[in-house]
Amino acid sequence: MGRSKIRKQDGFSLIEAMVALTILAVGLLALALLQTTAIKGNALAAKSTVATQLSQDQLEAFRHTAWATLTSSAAAGYN
Numbered sequence: 125m126g127r128s129k130i131r132k133q134d135g136f137s138l139i140e141a142m143v144a145l146t147i148l149a150v151g152l153l154a155l156a157l158l159q160t161t162a163i164k165g166n167a168l169a170a171k172s173t174v175a176t177q178l179s180q181d182q183l184e185a186f187r188h189t190a191w192a193t194l195t196s197s198a199a200a201g202y203n
Contacts, residue, residue: 136144
């Protein structure tokens with residue numbers, strides 16, 4: 125019985141706290157990068173939507189144009 129018993133220590137050591145803080149920082153950095161990527165993706169999607177709508181509007185204008193009024197600019201130079 126001459127041996128001393130090792131006491132169980134409660135709480136966190138400084139190393140454990142630093143490791144936990146590092147893991148938390150890496151996770152928050154990943155979320156920040158994800159947010160930036162999402163914002164860029166949303167901006168690209170908005171531009172794509174506008175371009176699609178403009179092209180659809182132009183196609184509708186072409187559909188409502190009479191065939192007799194349509195001319196070819198390439199053929200006009202060869203008369």
